[in-house]
Amino acid sequence: xxxxxxxxNGISGVTAARHIRxxxxxxxxxxxxxxxxxxxxxxxxxxxxxxxxxEHTQPYENWFWEKNRIELKKGFVTxxxxxxxxxxxxNGETMNYDKLIIATGSKPNKFGWPxxxxxxxxxxxxxxxxxxxxxxxxxxxxCKRAVIVGGGLIGIELAEMLxxxxxxxxxxxxxxxxxxxxxxxxxxxxxxxxxKEHHIDLRLGVNLQEIKADExxxxxxxxxxxxxEEIACDVVGLTAGVSPNVDFLKESNIELGRGVxxxxxxxxxxxxxxxxxxxxxxxxxxxxxxxxxxxxxxxRMMGETVAQTICGNPKEYNPGHWFNSAKFLDIEYQTYGxxxxxxxxxxxxQHFHWKHPKKHLCITVxxxxxxxxxxxxxxxxxxxxxxxxxxxxxxxxxxxxxxxHLADANFDPExxxxxxxxxxxxxxxxxxxxxxxxxxxxxRIFQFS
Amino acid sequence: MKAIQHIGLSLFLAGLAIxxxxxxxxxxxxxxxxxxxxxxxxxxxxxxxxxNLQESTxxxxxxxxxxxxxxxxxxxxxxxxxxxxxxxxxxxIWEKKHSFSYAIAKDIGAGPVRENKxxxxxxxxxxxxxxxxxxxxxxxxxxxxxxxxxxxxWHSAATNRGWIGWFVFLxxxxxxxxxxxxxxxxxxxxxxxxxxxxxxxxNMASQWFLYGFLYCVVMVVMGIRMYIKYRHNKYQMLRTxxxxxxxxxxxxxxxxxxxxxxxxxxxxxxxxxxxxxxFFEWNLKTLVNSGFIGIFILVWGTVLTIVVVPVxxxxxxxxxxxxxxxxCGGLAETLGDPxxxxxxxxxxxxxxxxxxxxxxxxxxxxxxxxxxxxxFMEVDTVFGIKTQLVKDTYGFLIxxxxxxxxxTGFYPIFGNRVWCRFGCPLAAYLGLVQRFKSKFRITTNGxxxxxxxxxxxxxxxxxxxxxxxxxGQNIVRSSCVGCGICSAVCPRGVLKLENGPDDGATxxxxxxxxxxxxxxxxxxxxxxx
Ligand SMILES: Cc1cc2nc3c(=O)[nH]c(=O)nc-3n(C[C@H](O)[C@H](O)[C@H](O)COP(=O)(O)OP(=O)(O)OC[C@H]3O[C@@H](n4cnc5c(N)ncnc54)[C@H](O)[C@@H]3O)c2cc1C
Ligand code: SF4
Ligand code: SF4
Numbered sequence: 001x002x003x004x005x006x007x008x009n010g011i012s013g014v015t016a017a018r019h020i021r022x023x024x025x026x027x028x029x030x031x032x033x034x035x036x037x038x039x040x041x042x043x044x045x046x047x048x049x050x051x052x053x054x055e056h057t058q059p060y061e062n063w064f065w066e067k068n069r070i071e072l073k074k075g076f077v078t079x080x081x082x083x084x085x086x087x088x089x090x091n092g093e094t095m096n097y098d099k100l101i102i103a104t105g106s107k108p109n110k111f112g113w114p115x116x117x118x119x120x121x122x123x124x125x126x127x128x129x130x131x132x133x134x135x136x137x138x139x140x141x142x143c144k145r146a147v148i149v150g151g152g153l154i155g156i157e158l159a160e161m162l163x164x165x166x167x168x169x170x171x172x173x174x175x176x177x178x179x180x181x182x183x184x185x186x187x188x189x190x191x192x193x194x195x196k197e198h199h200i201d202l203r204l205g206v207n208l209q210e211i212k213a214d215e216x217x218x219x220x221x222x223x224x225x226x227x228x229e230e231i232a233c234d235v236v237g238l239t240a241g242v243s244p245n246v247d248f249l250k251e252s253n254i255e256l257g258r259g260v261x262x263x264x265x266x267x268x269x270x271x272x273x274x275x276x277x278x279x280x281x282x283x284x285x286x287x288x289x290x291x292x293x294x295x296x297x298x299x300r301m302m303g304e305t306v307a308q309t310i311c312g313n314p315k316e317y318n319p320g321h322w323f324n325s326a327k328f329l330d331i332e333y334q335t336y337g338x339x340x341x342x343x344x345x346x347x348x349x350q351h352f353h354w355k356h357p358k359k360h361l362c363i364t365v366x367x368x369x370x371x372x373x374x375x376x377x378x379x380x381x382x383x384x385x386x387x388x389x390x391x392x393x394x395x396x397x398x399x400x401x402x403x404x405h406l407a408d409a410n411f412d413p414e415x416x417x418x419x420x421x422x423x424x425x426x427x428x429x430x431x432x433x434x435x436x437x438x439x440x441x442x443x444r445i446f447q448f449s
Numbered sequence: 450m451k452a453i454q455h456i457g458l459s460l461f462l463a464g465l466a467i468x469x470x471x472x473x474x475x476x477x478x479x480x481x482x483x484x485x486x487x488x489x490x491x492x493x494x495x496x497x498x499x500x501n502l503q504e505s506t507x508x509x510x511x512x513x514x515x516x517x518x519x520x521x522x523x524x525x526x527x528x529x530x531x532x533x534x535x536x537x538x539x540x541x542i543w544e545k546k547h548s549f550s551y552a553i554a555k556d557i558g559a560g561p562v563r564e565n566k567x568x569x570x571x572x573x574x575x576x577x578x579x580x581x582x583x584x585x586x587x588x589x590x591x592x593x594x595x596x597x598x599x600x601x602x603w604h605s606a607a608t609n610r611g612w613i614g615w616f617v618f619l620x621x622x623x624x625x626x627x628x629x630x631x632x633x634x635x636x637x638x639x640x641x642x643x644x645x646x647x648x649x650x651x652n653m654a655s656q657w658f659l660y661g662f663l664y665c666v667v668m669v670v671m672g673i674r675m676y677i678k679y680r681h682n683k684y685q686m687l688r689t690x691x692x693x694x695x696x697x698x699x700x701x702x703x704x705x706x707x708x709x710x711x712x713x714x715x716x717x718x719x720x721x722x723x724x725x726x727x728f729f730e731w732n733l734k735t736l737v738n739s740g741f742i743g744i745f746i747l748v749w750g751t752v753l754t755i756v757v758v759p760v761x762x763x764x765x766x767x768x769x770x771x772x773x774x775x776x777c778g779g780l781a782e783t784l785g786d787p788x789x790x791x792x793x794x795x796x797x798x799x800x801x802x803x804x805x806x807x808x809x810x811x812x813x814x815x816x817x818x819x820x821x822x823x824x825f826m827e828v829d830t831v832f833g834i835k836t837q838l839v840k841d842t843y844g845f846l847i848x849x850x851x852x853x854x855x856x857t858g859f860y861p862i863f864g865n866r867v868w869c870r871f872g873c874p875l876a877a878y879l880g881l882v883q884r885f886k887s888k889f890r891i892t893t894n895g896x897x898x899x900x901x902x903x904x905x906x907x908x909x910x911x912x913x914x915x916x917x918x919x920x921g922q923n924i925v926r927s928s929c930v931g932c933g934i935c936s937a938v939c940p941r942g943v944l945k946l947e948n949g950p951d952d953g954a955t956x957x958x959x960x961x962x963x964x965x966x967x968x969x970x971x972x973x974x975x976x977x978x
Contacts, residue, residue, distance in 0.1 A: 011900070043901035050601040051938075056906045059915055061795060164600040197594060296899050297965050304962045320966050325897050327940040330596030334897065334942055383942035386895025386964055411894055411945050413936050415683040446955045 003027045004310060005087065005097035007077050011296055012277025013103035014038045015303025016310075017070050023311035028069070029095070031087075033076035034126055037062060041105075042296055044130050045157045049164040054127075080252045082270045099310055102249070102260055102268070102275040103303070106242035106294050109150075113238075115211030120219035121236045124158050133161075136235050140167045143234040147171075147222050149208045150240030151178050153326050158237045159200050160329055169200045170231055172224065174240075176205040181343050184364050186353050187378060188341070191328050194360055198329055211236055242294055244279040257281045259292050264316040266306045274310070276302035286319060288338050295324060321393040322376070323386060331360050336389035337376025339366040349375060352399070352430065354423045356381075363423065367399035374402045382419065383411035387448035400435050403427055407440040408448075450587040457583025464576030471573065471637040472627075475560025477517040478510045483557055491549075495540040498528035514554055518633040521550040550633035555653065562637045570641040574663075578670060585674045595681035597938050599907070607861075608787050614861035622858035629849040632656040649702065650709040661701045664780065668696050671783035678786070684933045684946075688772055692779030700776045712742045718774050721754045722813040723875035725848060729840060730824045758875075759882045765948055766889025767879035768931020777868055780857065781909065782932060785865025789934065792864035792911035799911070802871050802928065809847055810877035816843050847872065866909040870928055880927030888948040889931065890956045891924035893917060895964035898943045904935035918943050921963040925956055 004020055006013040009032035017028050030038075043057040065072055073095070079088035080100070087095045108123025110116045120136045122129050137143035146162045148155050151173030159169045175181060178195065180188040195202045209225040221232045244259030255261040255269040259281030266274045277299035282291045301319055308315040325334045340349060350369040355362035361381035367374050374397050377389060388409035392402055402409075406420045424437045484507055488499060501524035511517035525546050532540040542549065562569050592598050607613040627635050632655075639654045642662050646654035654662075672693050679685035699718045708714050713735050721727040727750050736743035761769045771778045792798075816839050819831045829836055856868025869876050883889060891914070898921070904914035910928045914935045917924045924944070936944040949955065 040900040040902060042899040043903070046901065046903065049599075050604040051599040052902055052906050053603050056902045059900045059902065059919060297896055300896075300963065301966050304966065318966070320964070323896065323965055325899075325941045330594055332940065332942050383894070383945070386897055390895065390964060411892075411942060413682065413684045413933060414946060415687055417683070442949055446950060446952075 001025070001027045002098045003029065003096065004099050004101065005095060006030045006101040006103055007087070008032060008103035008105055008277065008279075009035070009038045009072070010041060010103060010105045010277060010299065011038075012105075012299035012303045013101065015300045016101055016103065016276060016307050017303075018068070019304050019307030020310055021068050021070060023307060023313075026311075027071070029071040029073055029097075031073045031075060031077060031095075033074065033090075034128070036072065036074055037065070039127070041125070044124065044127070045161045048130060048133060048161045076248075078248055080249065080254065080273075082253055082273065085272070098272065100273045101306060101310075102246075102254075102273065102279060103277045103299075104245045104248075104279045105299075106278040107245045108154075108238055109241045109243055110238060111240065113149075113208055113211060115213060115219065115222075116238065118211055118213050118219045118236075119217055120234055121211055121238065123238050124154050124161075125242060133235070133237075137162060137165070137167055139165055143167050145170065145231070145233040146235040146237060147231055147233045148237040148239055149222075150238065151175060152239060152241055153179075154242075155237070155239035156195070156328055158239055159195070160198075162235075162237075163198060163200065167235075170233070171195065171200050171202045172206050172208060173202065173204050174207055178202070178204070180341050183341050183378070184339065184351060184353065185342065186355060187362060187364060187380060190355070190360060190362060190380065191331065194329055194331055242278070244281065244292060246279055257291075264318070265309055265314065266302060266317050267309075274306050276306050282317075286317075287322075289319065289322065297323065321390050323390075331380050332383065333378070333380050334384055335376065335378045336384065336386065337366070337374070337393050339364050339376040339378045352427055354419075354426050356419065361419065365399060365402070372398045372400065374399045377402075383413075385409045385411045385445070385448065388445070391448050399427075400433060404435050404438050405444065407437060408444050410440070450590050453587050454584050457580045457585075457587075459580070460576045461580030461584060464573050464578075464580055467569075468573040468577070468638070471562060471569065471641075472634050473513055475514075475558055475562055475637055476510050476512055477514060477554055477558055478508075479506050479517075479553065479557055481507055487553060487556075491544075493542065495528045495532060495542060497531055497540075498524050498542060501527055514558070514634050514636060518547065518550040518554060518631075521553060521633075522546045525549060547631055547633050551636065551656065554633045554636045555639065558636045558640070560637075563640045566641050566644055569637075570644070573641060574666060578666060581670045582673065585670070585677065588674075588677050597940075598678070599938065602787075602790060608790075610791065610862060614788075617861045618858060621860065622854055625849075625854040625858050628656055628660055629853055635659075646705070650705040652708065658705070661705075664776070665697050665701050668693055668779055668783045671786065675783055675786060679937065682933075682937050685937060688933065689782065691773040692775070692782060695774045696776050696779045707742075713739050713746065715746050716776075717746075717749065717753075719776070720758055720770070720875055721750060722810065722817065722878065723775070723777070723873055724750070725813055725816070725843060725874070726840075728817045728824075729820055733824060758879060762879050762882040762889075763887050763951070766887055766929070766931050766946075767876065767883045768889070768929075768933075768946070770879060771869060771876060771930035772932045777852070777856065777873065778866075778930065781860075781865040781869060784857075785860050785909070788860045788865045789909035790864070790906050791860075791862065792866065792870070792909050794905050794908070794911050794913050799913075802911070805871045806873065806877045806880075806928075809851075809872050810874040812843060812847070813874040816840060847874075864909055864911070866930070869930060870910050876928070876930075883929070884925065884927035886951065888951045888956075890947065890949065891917075891929065891935070892945045892947055892949075893921055893923055894941075894943045894945065896921060897941050899941055901940065903938040903940060904944060907934050907938045909934070914944065921960045923956060923958065 004026050006017055009030045013030055017030055020026060020028055037058050038060065039057040040059060043052060046052045047054055047057065076090040077087050078090050085097055087097065106125060108125050122132045137146060145168045147170045148158050149172045159171050162169050177188040178191045192202060207225040209223040211219055212221045214220040219233065219236050221230050222236060223230050246256055246260055249256060253270055254273060259279050260268055260275035261283060262268055262275050262280045263283060266276055266280065268275055278294040285291045298319060302317055305315050305317045321337055323336045348369050349366050352365045363382060364378045366376045374392055403424050406423065410418060420437055424435050428435055484502060505520045505524060525542050529541050603609050635656060639656055639659045642654040642659050645662060646652055646658045672689050675689045676686060695718055700716045704714045704716055726732055736747045772782060819836050819839060822831055823829055823836045851872040852868050859867050898918040900915055900919045902915050904918060908914050909932060910930055912926050912929060914924055931946055933946050936946055
């Protein structure tokens, strides 16, 4: 029986295994050095915050794996010998494979800052990072202040985590407005405001110079490059992005860029070895996507796709319309299609921005300046229906059509106040159009799916 | 603000402590004249009972209700035993022993509590309410930005089955045991609500009035907590208002007022088979003998179960009842909210749930069938089984132990919907309708789920919501009470409770791959089917 070995028990590896099992009877082994069972990395924050225990972040009960004949192996792979199709583990053990899927995910970036390996300095990626945080920041007596370096999605989650235990946080962000590489200015400004409202000491447009140690080799303070200011702290969180976790492949014959280079079939240059998830790097970017997409959803989609290929249905990785979501403290964010921030915005992309006069609710709709084709939407504090936008993007609907049918896309809980009327009115006013908002129609909604 | 909370907590605990020691205060003395009066009023024919009491109790002063009650109970037991042996059925005392003893204790109890009902009401209920509110309301200022704030829930001994949780468990279980089985021990509690009872119905408070009043108070106070916690979520605000309204108006005030108008006590929203004794002979007799209103209740109760309930479930799901109307659900959603995450999500628990809850439904239906047969045929055994025995067994095991002692007592251990999930026969019935013929579903938002597990953790019904959401599948489960909390806690906006067209495909569809993939992949999968 063909033996499929998967390195990495994250979302991509596990999805691949599940779908291979659905489609075939092959022998499947998943290897991980991190945890025995699959857990949801995206939920790490909730464990520290006390919303959940670790066991709640495991999407499958422990019996699931044996029942589905998915073998689990705990161990760290140090070497891949592709000639003999053999893996070597840190403890010297070996394992043979017929087909290998590399799904080793990411690791936190470190940019060679002085002091970056001191005690009390950590990323927030693996379960072990959470344990370190629990050790150095169990409460606000042991950790009197924490400094977070890097203003991305993980950075703001870490800030929220620390804040849940009343630990004062200083948040260093290189950009001059939060996440403005991705978000349009109005939205980014709203998030800045929201971060400050939570009493997080947000410092925009600054970089880390160095991390200083006390006499025990533990972090004592950090220095800001631009101002030379020294900030005393007990914990430093490094959240300046992630990069593929592929160092162990350096000696192998597998072609690496920043990640494991793969073609559209998710194949590496070596026969019978595939790579998926955060660690995979496309030779050429697909559409507006980046060559490395370190998000949950793409890991899952690659897992579904590679399973098809391995089970005799050769299939290109061909993601559909981009979507994503996050939560900035109390503000939920969803996006469908492409809405660019200042950076990298195509010249034809025009924005329509609506913001609630008082609350933290806003949307930005991107459309083509000339053709008025709808390109994408960002929503903050308003939930929207994935199916609706996916369909409208496929059908290349106009921005006018999308706005007229916006009520069909609303996904807020029942009885919530709806804002479509205001949104459409503002658009009509700004663009001298005469769009009439259509009433929500179940018939149309069900044609979405 | 923290200081105010501490003061609140102290006041609340003081109120609770005083409430707890009340039964130990006061004195009970039965005079010969009083005994004669009771014998007269109750039409007791057993000289033995009177003799027993005269020997053991009359003329003595008891400083706790415990020995006093146990004397009465043993007087009844002893007399009954001998009358049974002699087949003197007319002399036997049929009333429940502790209810009998309760009536006497309530009548003759003396002491500071009875003399100062208002004062003791304030020292117990009053302090409890003020303290709880002082503890709850500062949350508004401590957490001024609305949103899901479940911080520290699994770190606190009150909510992670820690020592506080076990303590609350013992307290609640103790309370229910006294309430259901030893009302004679808690006459002092009933004294303090006498003035309120009298002002509503003109009667002295029974232990059930005490319970109803306490229930309303607890729901209102904890309802205020819900309003603050979910102030950003209109579904939760409205739902909380609705359960409070139905509890206070339908379960508490209207029945009491009806009694004062000499109508039967009836809770118009309490549907059979949750209201398991609706079709019992005694109830049917009472209703039939109560004129127009009795007949109206009889018709309404029947229509409620046979027509209103399933039709409403068809349009809105069982939530219309379980999370918007029901009193058990109301308590679970207010007092029980801090414990919702303690429900068991395992597949095993689901298997047990299905057997148990449907078992209770079958039990309730068989029992009712037997009773009705017995009523119309005027017999008291069916298939050689005494219907009274069946009814008593159900009342004890399901009505009291399961619904009360376990259902509420176990909040801090098994979560807040133990009864609704494992025991309630009405929920089982509503669930069958919801599962097979309803517009209600929880829609999953395409591919947005990140499998974090918040939804499953906070589902009080122990539904593994994530198992569906992460597959892009809608949640259609008989046990879902539509509380909406899974949707509220989801950090990615994945879940929406909605009533859409009832067509199998859109409601149940299990996508092969999740939305976000290339559309062609969907087509290919279609072709390969
Ligand atoms: C705190 C946090 C929050 C996030 N939130 C979101 C979000 O909201 N939305 C979103 O889209 N994405 C989010 N992400 C990103 C998302 O979690 C990742 O994109 C996703 O987990 C990647 O999955 P993966 O399967 O590719 O790799 P991983 O989940 O990283 O799994 C790889 C596994 O392989 C193991 N491994 C690596 N090398 C070896 C080796 N040599 N031998 C043995 N085992 C090895 C690793 O220890 C790890 O367990 C978040 C990430 C973090 C850290
Ligand atoms: S809470 Fe939302 S994102 Fe998390 S597992 Fe449930 S549905 Fe998915
Ligand atoms: S599935 Fe959601 S709405 Fe239904 S009972 Fe569970 S938490 Fe409540």
